[in-house]
Amino acid sequence: MVRETTTEVHHHKETFLTRYIFSMDHKVIAIQYLITALAMGFIGLFLSWLMRIQLGWSGRQFPFLSRLFPGGVEEGIIKPEFYLAMVTMHGTIMIFFFITAALVGGFGNFLIPLQIGARDMAFPFLNMLSYWVFLASCIVLVVSFFVTGGPAAAGWTAYPPLSGVAEAIPGSGLGQTLWLLSLALFIASSLFGSLNYITTTLNLRTKGLSMGRLPLTVWALFITAILGLLSFPVLLAAAIMLLFDRHLGTSFFLPRLFIAGHQAGGEGGNPILWQHLFWFLGHPEVYIAILPAMGITSEVLATCCRKPIFGYKAMVLSLLAIAFLSFIVWGHHMFVSGMNPLLGTAFMTTTLLIAVPSAVKTFNWLATIWGGNIKFTAAALFAIGFVSVFTTGGLTGIFLGNPPVDIQLHDTYFVVAHFHFVMGTAAVFGIFAGIYHWFPKMFGRMMNEPLAKAHFWLTFIGVYLIFFPMHYLGISGVPRRFYDFANYDFIPPSVSGVNIFISIAALIVGAAQILFLVNFVWSLWKGPKAEKNPWKATTLEWQAESPPPHGNWGPQLPTVYRWAYDYSRPDATEDFVPQTVPVVGAPAGTDGGKH
Amino acid sequence: MVKKQKGSIHAGLFLLVTILIVLAAVVITAGRFWWLPPLASEHGAWTDRLFVVTLLITGIVFVLVQIALAYFVFRHRDDPERRAAYFHDNKPLEITWTLVPAVIMTLLIVSGGRLWSRIHQSPPEGAYEVEVWGEQFKWALRYPGKDGQFGRTDIRLINDTNPLGIDTKDPASKDDIFFPAGEGELHLPVGEPVVVRLRSKDVLHSFYVPAFRVKQDAVPGMVIKTWFVPTKEGEFELVCAELCGLGHYQMRGIVIVEPMEKVQEWLSQQQTVMDVIP
Ligand code: HEM
Ligand SMILES: [Cu+2]
Ligand SMILES: [Cu+2]
Numbered sequence: 001m002v003r004e005t006t007t008e009v010h011h012h013k014e015t016f017l018t019r020y021i022f023s024m025d026h027k028v029i030a031i032q033y034l035i036t037a038l039a040m041g042f043i044g045l046f047l048s049w050l051m052r053i054q055l056g057w058s059g060r061q062f063p064f065l066s067r068l069f070p071g072g073v074e075e076g077i078i079k080p081e082f083y084l085a086m087v088t089m090h091g092t093i094m095i096f097f098f099i100t101a102a103l104v105g106g107f108g109n110f111l112i113p114l115q116i117g118a119r120d121m122a123f124p125f126l127n128m129l130s131y132w133v134f135l136a137s138c139i140v141l142v143v144s145f146f147v148t149g150g151p152a153a154a155g156w157t158a159y160p161p162l163s164g165v166a167e168a169i170p171g172s173g174l175g176q177t178l179w180l181l182s183l184a185l186f187i188a189s190s191l192f193g194s195l196n197y198i199t200t201t202l203n204l205r206t207k208g209l210s211m212g213r214l215p216l217t218v219w220a221l222f223i224t225a226i227l228g229l230l231s232f233p234v235l236l237a238a239a240i241m242l243l244f245d246r247h248l249g250t251s252f253f254l255p256r257l258f259i260a261g262h263q264a265g266g267e268g269g270n271p272i273l274w275q276h277l278f279w280f281l282g283h284p285e286v287y288i289a290i291l292p293a294m295g296i297t298s299e300v301l302a303t304c305c306r307k308p309i310f311g312y313k314a315m316v317l318s319l320l321a322i323a324f325l326s327f328i329v330w331g332h333h334m335f336v337s338g339m340n341p342l343l344g345t346a347f348m349t350t351t352l353l354i355a356v357p358s359a360v361k362t363f364n365w366l367a368t369i370w371g372g373n374i375k376f377t378a379a380a381l382f383a384i385g386f387v388s389v390f391t392t393g394g395l396t397g398i399f400l401g402n403p404p405v406d407i408q409l410h411d412t413y414f415v416v417a418h419f420h421f422v423m424g425t426a427a428v429f430g431i432f433a434g435i436y437h438w439f440p441k442m443f444g445r446m447m448n449e450p451l452a453k454a455h456f457w458l459t460f461i462g463v464y465l466i467f468f469p470m471h472y473l474g475i476s477g478v479p480r481r482f483y484d485f486a487n488y489d490f491i492p493p494s495v496s497g498v499n500i501f502i503s504i505a506a507l508i509v510g511a512a513q514i515l516f517l518v519n520f521v522w523s524l525w526k527g528p529k530a531e532k533n534p535w536k537a538t539t540l541e542w543q544a545e546s547p548p549p550h551g552n553w554g555p556q557l558p559t560v561y562r563w564a565y566d567y568s569r570p571d572a573t574e575d576f577v578p579q580t581v582p583v584v585g586a587p588a589g590t591d592g593g594k595h
Numbered sequence: 596m597v598k599k600q601k602g603s604i605h606a607g608l609f610l611l612v613t614i615l616i617v618l619a620a621v622v623i624t625a626g627r628f629w630w631l632p633p634l635a636s637e638h639g640a641w642t643d644r645l646f647v648v649t650l651l652i653t654g655i656v657f658v659l660v661q662i663a664l665a666y667f668v669f670r671h672r673d674d675p676e677r678r679a680a681y682f683h684d685n686k687p688l689e690i691t692w693t694l695v696p697a698v699i700m701t702l703l704i705v706s707g708g709r710l711w712s713r714i715h716q717s718p719p720e721g722a723y724e725v726e727v728w729g730e731q732f733k734w735a736l737r738y739p740g741k742d743g744q745f746g747r748t749d750i751r752l753i754n755d756t757n758p759l760g761i762d763t764k765d766p767a768s769k770d771d772i773f774f775p776a777g778e779g780e781l782h783l784p785v786g787e788p789v790v791v792r793l794r795s796k797d798v799l800h801s802f803y804v805p806a807f808r809v810k811q812d813a814v815p816g817m818v819i820k821t822w823f824v825p826t827k828e829g830e831f832e833l834v835c836a837e838l839c840g841l842g843h844y845q846m847r848g849i850v851i852v853e854p855m856e857k858v859q860e861w862l863s864q865q866q867t868v869m870d871v872i873p
Contacts (some may be wrong), residue, residue: 255816308683341715371680376602472629477805
C-alpha cells in the first residue's frame with residue numbers, strides 16, 4: 001500500500017505550457033476541470049433563462065432575442081424546435097458537463113491524492129488525457145449550437161426514433177450526431193478518470209491510512225468511480241449503436257417507421273432497448289453526481305460543526321448500498337414505457353429501498369449537527385442547504401418510485417421539481433460548498449465570505465421559489481418538455497401566473513450567480529493570502545501548503561495516526577486533532593484500536 | 596442568557612426561512628389550491644388514494660426533518676464559550692432510524708405492488724376495444740367494427756388513402772372503422788372496461804388522459820394494451836406525454852365518454868374500410 005515515502009525528485013524542467021496547460025499535476029487538472037465545468041454551467045444557466053422566458057411569457061415578443069439567435073427566434077418569439085433544443089442542451093450540459101465534471105473531474109482530482117497523502121494520481125498522463133478528451137467533448141457539444149438544424153432537440157435522454165431519424169425534428173440532423181459524439185468523448189474521458197481514482201485510492205494511500213480512516217469525500221469519490229466504470233460503458237455502446245442506426249443503416253433501435261411522409265427505419269429494431277441501455281447509465285449517473293456532493297457535505301459539516309461525523313460506518317455502508325442499488329433501479333424511468341409490468345414491480349421494490357440508506361445519511365447529518373458548535377462559513381451554509389434540498393427532493397422520489405402513483409406524475413412538472421431538488425440543486429450546493437471550502441487550498445487565497453453568504457441566501461431561497469411550485473404544476477397534470485400550455489382546458493388558468501412567478505425567480509437566481517463569479521475571479525488575484533489550515537480541519541490536505549507545491553508534500557510523505565474526524569476530543573486542548581498527530585501511548589500508525 | 600453568538604443571523608435566518616417554506620408547503624398542499632384533475636375512472640380512485648397516503652407520509656417526514664434541521668442549526672450555532680460535544684455513534688438510535696424507514700418503505704412497496712398488479716391484470720373478456728395511433732402531432736383512431744377484430748396493418752402499405760397501412764386483403768379489416776390523424780373523436784362507453792391498443796407510426800408518444808389517470812407510451816413496432824373503466828360521461832382531453840417533436844405541445848385529442856348505446860349508435864353511422872379504401 002505504501003509505495004514511496006521519500007522525496008520524489010522532478011527531473012523535467014517545467015515551462016508555462018507543461019505547468020498550466022499540458023500539466024500532469026492532479027491539482028492543475030482539477031482546476032482545469034473545475035473552471036471548464038463552471039463555464040459550461042453558466043451556459044446551461046443561460047439556456048434555463050431562455051426557457052423560463054418562453055414559459056413565463058409565451059407569445060410575447062422579445063426583439064433582442066431575434067438578434068441573438070436569428071435561427072431559433074422569429075420576430076422575437078422563440079420557436080418550438082429551439083425551445084426543445086434548449087431543454088435538451090440545458091439538461092445535457094448541466095448533468096454531464098457541469099455537475100459531473102465539476103464534482104468528479106474537479107473535486108475528484110483535487111481531493112483524492114491530497115486526502116490520501118499521495119504525490120499525485122497513479123497515472124498522471126492518463127489523467128491529463130482525461131481532461132483533454134473532456135475539453136474536446138465540450139467543444140463538440142458547443143459547436144453543435146451552430147450547425148444547420150441546430151443542436152440536438154430530443155431531450156437529454158435522446159430517445160429514438162426521435163433522435164434516430166433526421167426528419168423527426170430539426171435537431172436530429174448533424175446536431176444529434178455531434179451530441180452523440182460529444183457524449184462518447186465524455187464517457188471515454190470519464191473512464192480514464194475512474195480508472196485513475198480507483199487505482200490511486202487503493203494503492204497510493206500513505207502510511208497509516210487504512211480504508212477505515214479515509215475521509216468520506218474519498219470514500220464517496222472512490223465509490224463514484226466504480227459506478228462510473230461499470231455504467232458509462234453501457235451508454236457508450238448505446239451511443240455507438242445509435243450512430244450506426246443513424247448513419248450506417250442498422251436498426252438496433254428503429255423498427256419500420258413512417259415519418260414526415262416517407263418510410264424510414266428498418267426491420268426489428270426496438271426503441272425500448274435504448275431506454276434500458278440509457279437508464280442503465282442514466283440512473284447511476286444521478287448518483288455519480290450526488291455521491292461526491294454527499295461526501296463534500298459530510299466533510300464540510302464535520303468541520304464547521306467541530307464534531308466528528310456521526311455514524312462513520314453507516315455513512316460508508318449507506319454509500320455502498322446506494323451505489324449497489326443504483327444499478328438495479330433504472331426501470332423506474334420506464335413504468336409506462338411499455339416494459340412488462342412485472343418488471344415494474346421489481347424496479348419499484350429496489351427503488352423504494354434506496355430511500356432507506358438515503359434516510360440513514362440524512363439522519364446522520366442531523367446527528368452530526370446536534371451538539372455541534374457551528375461556524376457559519378459560506379461552505380457550511382451550502383452544506384446545510386444541501387441537506388435541506390436533498391431531503392425535499394428525496395421525498396418526492398417516493399411518489400415517482402411507486403408505479404401506480406407514477407402513472408399520473410410521470411413526465412409532468414412533478415418530475416422536473418423532483419430532479420432539480422435531489423440532483424440539480426443538491427449537486428450544485430455540493431459544488432459551491434466544496435469551492436468555498438477548498439478554494440484557499442486550491443489557490444492559496446481566501447474568498448470573500450460576506451459576498452459568498454449573500455450568494456447562499458439568494459440561491460437557497462431562490463431555488464425553493466423556482467422549483468417548489470413545480471410540484472403543484474405536476475400534480476395538476478402539467479406535462480414537461482412543453483413549449484406552451486395554452487391549448488388545454490384541464491390545465492388550470494392559474495398555471496400561467498405560477499409560470500411567471502417561477503420565471504421571475506429564475507431570472508433573479510441566475511443573476512445572483514454573478515456574485516459567485518465575481519467573488520471567484522476577484523479572490524483569485526485579490527483575495528487575502530490563505531494559511532495552511534484556515535478552517536482548522538483534520539484531514540491531510542490541510543497539512544500541505546496552500547496551495548500545495550508540485551508533489552504536494554515536502555521530502556517526507558505524511559503519516560496518519562487516526563481517523564479523519566477527531567474534532568472536539570475531550571482529551572485534546574484544541575478542538576481538532578489532525579490525522580498526522582500521533583496517538584499518545586499507541587504504536588505508530590495505529591490509534592490503539594479506538595478512533 | 597444574553598450571550599453574543601457569532602453567526603446568529605444565519606442561524607436565525609435559516610430557521611425563519613425553513614419555517615416559512617414548511618408553512619407555505621403545508622398550507623398550499625392542504626388547501627388543495629392545485630390538485631389532481633377531477634377524476635373520471637375507476638382505478639384512478641385507487642391510485643389517488645395511494646398518492647394521498649404517500650403525500651401524508653412524506654409530508655410528515657418533510658415537516659419533521661426540515662424543522663429538525665433548522666432547529667438543530669439554530670440551537671447549536673457558534674458559541675465561543677462552548678465546545679462541541681464529542682460523540683460519533685449510537686447503535687440503538689442508528690438501528691431505529693434504519694428500521695423505521697425500512698418498515699414504511701416495505702408497506703409502500705406492498706401496497707404499491709398490489710395496486711400495480713391489479714391495474715395490470717388482464718382485461719375482462721369481451722371488453723370494448725379501440726386502437727389509438729400516435730403520429731406527429733395528432734392522434735389517429737381505429738375501431739374493430741362488427742366482428743370485434745382489428746385487421747392486419749403494415750407500415751409499408753401506408754399511402755394517402757390508407758393512412759394506417761391497413762391490409763385490405765385481411766377479412767378482419769373490412770369492417771374496421773378508422774379516422775386519420777386529427778379527425779374524429781375517441782368514443783368510449785361509460786362504466787365499461789375499455790381496452791386501448793396503443794400504436795405509433797413514427798416516434799414515441801404517450802397516451803395521457805389526466806382525468807383517467809392513464810398514461811401509457813405508444814411505441815412504433817409494438818402494440819401496447821392498456822385498460823381502464825371510465826366512470827363519468829363527458830368530454831375529456833387526451834394529451835401526448837412523451838416528447839415527440841416540435842409540435843409535441845399541440846398533440847391534443849378529445850375523448851367522449853357516453854352510454855354504450857350511444858357509442859354503438861355512433862359507430863354504426865361511420866364508414867368502414869370497405870367504403871373508404873378502394
Ligand atoms: C436556476 C437554475 C435552473 C433552472 C431555472 C432550470 C430550469 C429548467 C427548465 C425550465 C427545464 C425544462 C422543463 C421542461 O420543459 O420540461 C429544465 C430541464 C432540465 N434541467 Fe434544469 N434548471 C436549472 C438548473 C438545473 C441544474 C443545476 C441541473 C443539473 C442537473 C438541471 C438539469 C435539468 C435536466 C436534466 C432537465 C431535463 C432536460 C430534458 O427534459 O431533457 N437544471 N430545467
Ligand atoms: Cu433513476
Ligand atoms: Cu406525441
